[in-house]
Every structure is written in structure tokens, then in C-alpha cells.
Amino acid sequence: MSRKRTVGRRQKIIIGVSAAALVGGIAIATTGTSQASAACDGLATALSNNQKFIADQKAKPDAQSAARIANREAVIKEIQAKQKAAGCSAAGGAAAGAPPAADEPPAGGAASASQAPPGSAQPPASDDPPASDDSSAAAPPAGDGDVVCPGSTVTLSGEGGAPAASSGEFPTGTKLKVTNLDNNKSTTVSVTSTSGSCVLLNNAAFEEVREEGKNLIRRARIERVG
Secondary structure, three states: OHHHHHHHHHHHHHHHHHHHHHHHHHHHHHHHHHHHHHHHHHHHHHHHHHHHHHHHHHHOOOOOHHHHHHHHHHHHHHHHHHHHHHOEOOOOOEOOOOOOOOOOOOHHHOOOHHHOOOOOOOOOHHHOOOOOOOHHHHOOOOOOOEEEOOOOOEEEOOOOOOOOEEEOOOOOOOEEEEEEOOOOEEEEEEEEEEOOOOOEEOHHHHHOOOOOOOOEEOOEEEEEOO
16 A cells, blocks of 8 residues: 555656656747747848838938948848748748757656646746845936937947948937937937938947847937937
């Protein structure tokens, strides 16, 4: 009778550990897919902005249009190469059919988490650390100028060189401060060229405010400071 109880306990422990491993594998795979999708969305937005800029230049050409179009076509090729390397689909998200995370367990090990015995790998919710009382740590930096283009997203133009921006709203020479409200990083740049957006940051400027693995700032504050 004692031996049967011992075997029963071992089976329950094995089932509980398998369930915890399965949940962890799903979480890792979901996080990886989300980051890849965000990167692909940013590249798709940058591609669309550059294509729109070229269309606008062709519709209303001037003496500099040919040079601007050639420059943006080179930028588009670079963006498309990044999309291919990242496995992005035509719609912008990560391509379907990506292999599962390496440490995802076989489907046969799935079991209800409620069967995990006390003291299993799942920590109790009460073990989570208390939230910090320092509310100022999460507050964005104070504004320096007039907020413009509220609600606009910000992405990269794909252009090289020193930190700079292009804009369809402000003339060349305008100084803009862009703050990524997701990480509170800011950059102040001058507008050096025209685009079809409120503001596009070139590669160097975008790196100053980028979140790792992302090519799009969904929560941005844009200020005119000069």
C-alpha cells in the first residue's frame, strides 16, 4: 500500500514539472514572436513612408527631385534587405511557420497546471516583488518646447550620416526633440530633408531612442524646440 502511494506521488510530480515547462516554453515563443512582429511592423512603416515620399516627388517634381528619389530608392533597397533578413512577411509581421522555441517540450507532456503538487516549480503570486514607491522613476522627462503632431508614431528613414530628421510638416533647419515614452530616451535633431511624415529619424538619431529589436516608436512625444 505504501509503495502505491509513493509511485502516485512521483507521477504527480512529473506531470506538474512537465506542465510548468510547457507554460515556460509557450511564454518564450510568444515573446520572441512579438518582438519579431514589432521589428517587421517598423520596417514596413519605414518602407511605406519612403515609397510615399517618392510618389510625392514624382507628382510634384522640382530641380532636386531626381537626386532625392535616387537616395530614397537606395534606402528602400536597404529596408527590403533588412525585411528579408528578419523573415518579415509582405504584410509587415513576422513570417508564419517560424520554428518553435528550442526548449518547448513535446505536446504529450501537457497537463493541467492545477495538478502540480505543492512546492512545484511555479512560484506563488505573493512572491512577486512589491512595486517601487518611487513614481518619479517612470515619469517621462520634462518637455522643452511646443508639442507637435500629437499621436504620431516615429520610425527610421534608413538614411545614414550624423543624427538628423526629415519632415513633411516643418522646413529645413527646424529643431525637433523626439522622446520615446516607452523608455524615456530623447534625441534633439535638425530637419535636413523632406518626407511624407511629421518626422522620420535617420539611422543614427533613431539609435539614440530605440528600444532593442524595434524599428517603430508607437508612443512618442515630438516637440519643436527651435
